[in-house]
Amino acid sequence: MASLAIAEVNKLDSEEFIEVFGNVVENCKLAAAAVWSHKPFQDVDHLNQTIADFLDALPQKGKEGVLRCHPDLAGRLAQAGQLTTESTQEQKSAGLDQLTQDELSTLTDLNQQYKVKFGFPFVICARLNKKAAILNGLTERLKHGAEEETLAGVEEVKKICRLRIADIVTSEAKL
Template identity: 30%
Template sequence: MDLAQQALTEGRFLPVAELNEATRDAFVRLLAPAVENAPWICERVAASRPFDGPVAVLDAIGTVIRSAPRDDQIRLLRGHPELAGREAAAGTMTAASTTEQGRLGLDRLPAPALAALVEGNRAYRERFGFPYVVALRRRATLDEVFDDLNRRLGQPPDAELATALNEVIAVTSGRLSLLLGPFDIP
């Protein structure tokens, strides 16, 4: 188990100083749990060191995501699993996604709710070309998730791309707070 996974498992926080002092490869490995299936983001963020705290790390991640070419942004979004989708059924989601989806019971949905979510995922992916991504930690109930999904299905594609990227940054923020320690986002 690497240092980042150990920190997450044991509830201890990874000091930002360790990120600053790590080799490029170690930096990518340490930060990877915060960014879903996108080590390329960590590689680009490494060039922004040193960081003075978790907010600076999050800001650097947000800058990389927002300034990435559109193809990279789409690749980032496509690296996220659908809610209660095939990755969940196959057991291939990251530990962080499994925990996040489990909190709202997405791993044990009754058949009608699962069917509605599968249909919502299909409609969203068909409309936008990437999966619906939402920072589940900011949603208290499954109804809030369905309301958000339905609202976002009506957005123009460019607006939805921006919304989806902001949700990725919010997901990353929550994961960074578990990895580096709680912090306030200005």
């Protein structure tokens, strides 16, 4: 539900901006707090790019920390109904609330192997993937090296972020 024009975004003070954009990177208000100082944003692409630049500029440990702010797909918080509103919708859109017992135990097992190997959770943009693509992606990405996988995870965070921002900011048609 897009409701804010970029001109209105540019008028938000830092507190309001963090309130509105504090979860575009899951559980990471710091990202919103950091990019606020780059306003005015010319358009929604500029806002997206500023967040992407912030994520890219983080050192390896910072990127890992951002990934660690994400809940497991169909994990403990999902089972307990304790995900953020955004994550709840996203996981639902991928069909992760409709897994069979077998699929759930496969996903739980792969998530666990992934965390043991890399030290952070598997992150993928659930709105752009259905459950089969998520299970395949997880199996494939388990074969990666740590640095490669940190970068893959951050690219997924950017996709999640772009879609969340599209729900908040109207994108003006370019004439």
